[in-house]
Amino acid sequence: MLPAATEWILAMTEQTAAASSLKSWALVGPGAVGLYYGGLLAADGHPVHVLARSDAAALKAQGILISRVHPKTGQLIDETAVRPASIAQTASRIGPVDTVIIAAKATVNERLIDSVKELVRPQHTTILTLQNGMGNAEFYASHFPQNPVLSGLCFVCVNRVAPGVVENYHPGRVEVGSLGDRWPEPAQAAVRIFEAAGVKTQYAPSLDAALWRKLCWNVPFNGLSIAGGAITCDQILADRGLKARARALMEEVRAAAAEAGHRIDDHFLEGQFEVTEKMGAYQPSSLIDFLGQRPVEVDTIWGEPLRRGQALGLAMPELSKLYAEIQAAVAAR
CATH class of the missing domain: 3.40.50.720 (NAD(P)-binding Rossmann-like Domain)
Incomplete structure (x- = not known):
């Protein structure tokens, strides 16, 4: 030794x-x-x-x-x-x-x-x-x-x-x-x-902190573009219910990050909406895969964060619901 x-x-x-x-x-x-x-x-x-x-x-x-x-x-x-x-x-x-x-x-x-x-x-x-x-x-x-x-x-x-x-x-x-x-x-x-x-x-x-930050955008916008009926980012922002749901998903991701020891502030979450406004009618990569009948990264974007959050003691009901919706949508293609 x-x-x-x-x-x-x-x-x-x-x-x-x-x-x-x-x-x-x-x-x-x-x-x-x-x-x-x-x-x-x-x-x-x-x-x-x-x-x-x-x-x-x-x-x-x-x-x-x-x-x-x-x-x-x-x-x-x-x-x-x-x-x-x-x-x-x-x-x-x-x-x-x-x-x-x-x-x-x-x-x-x-x-x-x-x-x-x-x-x-x-x-x-x-x-x-x-x-x-x-x-x-x-x-x-x-x-x-x-x-x-x-x-x-x-x-x-x-x-x-x-x-x-x-x-x-x-x-x-x-x-x-x-x-x-x-x-x-x-x-x-x-x-x-x-x-x-x-x-x-x-x-x-801290790579772990960076991964949770990235999920503040990927989880809601990649996910709701599929669960919302194959829609673009501007359509998510234009729908009051979907926009509120996006914020709720971000809050769950932020809570999981906090339990893992990483702080994400309000300014960062607001910035996710501001940058998405600039994207226009952007199709997230998961939506493109979904529409193209290709495999969607369901497990790495929604499943693994959900499991890690739950392992930290969080229920994460919004992410659980979205994960189930995406699994169902992919299976129904």
Whole structure:
């Protein structure tokens, strides 16, 4: 058994090495979020290798196109076209990299493991999940216990409108933290890289707190867009009953965060409504999946937060009701 001081020095050495080696990147999941952030990193000069299957041909032909669009008028503001370092249909064609971005839906996490193994070098590669809800970082850490696992919480409005094409309606920001707050150096290095690529990014010293904050928007607006009858964000805000329900859901999320030791103030909750006003007729990602007959991230966005809240001693009746409604709506498609 090593002395405590020696263990601390080794841990710091590993973190410094990980933080200084975020050079080559692999993107797993070229959907809206993956295309947007992967494209911005590539535009900033980072070698981004994209693992793509159905979209591979389009990405090879045209690269990634990022369009900034006014959320209310639909007017095109500007476009950025970029070609990633490579497009591959199998992870073995990419091989191990310094950083793996997981931007696929949480519903396919299990199916991704074999591919991610081809991209990860033990004790070296940093894994960065850009996914909705809770439990994703823990999932990847269980499969890659020797590697730093980070999560990026993306407060952004983006839609993939065609293979390789993503529209951005509100740039928002990203918060990056590490699982169990064990890897601050790689997380802060990722923040600096995203900032340099033009993304408003901040370090989350407590990943758990950041996850609860993100759920203050995801739980009500992703959820009510489905439970309210396949409606957009502006329709939720225009309906007094749904808007009140959104606030009640936020309050339950805030209460769970408080029980977990994280304070969320009134100003933050009010800000969720203010930023949603700017989105116009925005379709949240869960609604797009629902309408497209694709799997919806029911468990990570609503189920896992509900279980964690109840484990903390809270009943969370509004979230329980919404969770049941979404399960029923998905089953009835």
